[in-house]
Amino acid sequence: MITNSHTVPLSAPDVGDLEQEYVLAAMRSGWVAPVGPDLDLFEREMAERVGVPHAVGVSSGTAALHLALLGIGARRGDVVVVPTLTFAATANAVVYTGATPIFADCDVTTGNLDPFVLAGLLAELSAEGASVGGVMTVDLFGSCADYKQIVPLCEQYGVPLIEDATEALGALHRGRAAGSFGQAAALSFNGNKIMTTSGGGMLLTADADLAHRARHLASQARLPAEHYEHAEIGYNYRLSNLLAALGRAQLRRLDEMIERRRAVHEGYAKVFADIDGVRLLGGEDPMANCWLTSIIVDPERTGWQARELAAHLAERNVETRPVFKPMHLQPVFAGARTALTGAAEHLFGHGLILPSGSSLRDNQVRRVLDDVTEFLDGHR
The missing domain is CATH 3.90.1150.10 (Aspartate Aminotransferase, domain 1)
Incomplete structure (x- = not known):
């Protein structure tokens, strides 16, 4: 729907004076490139909020999902279980790695991945000898998936778990924050999300190596050298310092x-x-x-x-x-x-x-x- 001034929007950005203050301060500091002190602080503050050791600010929630999947080693020849009730980005990120998504149904009460469907599917895939690269959950519309059942299932079959928490920042499941489950999780700061950086996202993880790898790949996989040196394909995925400043103000609110x-x-x-x-x-x-x-x-x-x-x-x-x-x-x-x-x-x-x-x-x-x-x- 195209909105006008008289339209009541579904989920418009909520920004005000504090956001202007933070962004203007970042501009005046001279840090307008894709790195800077606001980005460093935003990553640290978000990690503290969610309760994980590492956060990597990126250009979108989709980028965070892609990097998370690469971090767990998803690749061509693998299958990744994905909830069928989700936005396309969840499944697209799987395809970016070369892996193949398998779509699992949801619990009709919550809309989140049905643990019983997942259990049956993982049993089938195990019996077939399939290479299961991972399981992805989606915390639909801001309510966490049933991690009490899903996490043990993934552990039972030795399958990594990626949490698509792009809609759920601030939600909890049994006292734990959305974004703190699995090997890695993704947040989105798109304009319609619970908080926004205009566009942007973040990868969250307790795995220091995964975070380091994600940060490297998100910066075009550039190696430390005086000249531009690249040994592998990387991506232009880093979040800008200005947008991080906006995110810091939003996080306060x-x-x-x-x-x-x-x-x-x-x-x-x-x-x-x-x-x-x-x-x-x-x-x-x-x-x-x-x-x-x-x-x-x-x-x-x-x-x-x-x-x-x-x-x-x-x-x-x-x-x-x-x-x-x-x-x-x-x-x-x-x-x-x-x-x-x-x-x-x-x-x-x-x-x-x-x-x-x-x-x-x-x-x-x-x-x-x-x-x-x-x-x-x-x-x-």
Whole structure:
């Protein structure tokens, strides 16, 4: 949807005076190139926030996923298990390494990777003697995957785990922060994420060697020499110092932005509380960051479908979006191997994401809730 000044956006950037202060200070310092003190500090501060020893600031969450996969040794001839309910970047990063993604279905309640599907798939692959390069999880819409079950499964089969936490910064699972699970994890600071650096991402890991390798590859794999010396192919993946300055300001405000999104989420929960056939995806996870609030509609019980509410809101300049189209339904991955239960297709067919941004003003939130209520009253 193309938005205008009267459109209520889905998840717009939330920036203000503090961000301007940090970016201006970085500009005045002269550190406008892709390295500098703000980048060093941003990496250190983010590592401390998540509780991991190492962080590498990069140009996008996709770059972080790519480097993480390279770090665990994913390569041509390997297969990597990927949740089918995700954004394309998760699967694309696997293809970048030459490995082949296998798409596994989700838990219908949370939308996250189904541990039971994963268990069956890993058993099959082990029996086949397949070279499994890794398992990727996605902390969908800001709610962590079930690591209590997934981590032991990966350990049982000796398969590295990569956590796509690009949507989940600030969320927790059993007291541990999103981004602290597995051999490495990826964050995204895209403009619509829980916090932004305009564009950017970060790789997180407890493995010093993996972090060093990622930093080397992200800097065009340049070797220490007076001239340009390269022994392997690298990538232009480093985050700029200016964007890191913006990220440092956003990190200071992260908790308040999460609380704002949780308040918006709670508003939707109250509106739909007495509507038979509507539930919030993920349930009421108190540790989620509520990046995006999605409802799942059972039309046989409600008498209406998610797309009808979407059309009603679009007429009133309120932006919505369907839940991710599963990767196994994407033309680019036609014919890929799958392990499916039908859950992801159900969520795609019956899900709707509602405006969730922390930058939403009170009057915008009231407007959306009133528009939703108007629709529900007309269908009671």
